Structure formats: structure tokens, C-alpha cells
Amino acid sequence: MSNAQDIPVWEKYTLTIEEASKYFRIGENKLRRLAEENKHPGWLIMNVKRKQIKRRQFEKVIDKLDAI
Secondary structure: OOOOOHOOHHHEEHHHHHHHHHHHHHOOHHHHHHHOOOOOOOOOEEEEEEEEEHHHHHHHHHHHHHOO
């Protein structure tokens, strides 16, 4: 059985803050702040205490922005 680490980040449905930071080239602190400032963002889910970013939904948010 394959490990979650074996799946390429561009194929994952959700990303950790650390993975999303590297993938989107946005600082971890900035991503955490975006998650805290936006009430009920459609691109974020909680896995117990761990924040997970829905990659495709967050890509759509990024596509609409001029600056972050």
C-alpha cells in the first residue's frame, strides 16, 4: 500500500499548510492568517486540529486575485 507521501502534491485533494505553502509559493504564516481571517472558506477543512487546504478550490481563489 502506498504512503500519502508517495502521492505527488499536484494530485492530492487536500494539502497541509506546509505542502500548500511550497506548492503555491505563499508563506505558511500568510496561509494560516488567510484561514483564520476568512470565516468558513470553501477551500479549508479541519482534520481534528489540523487545517487542510482543498487544492483545487484554493487554486480558483488564487486565480481571481491580483495580489495576496
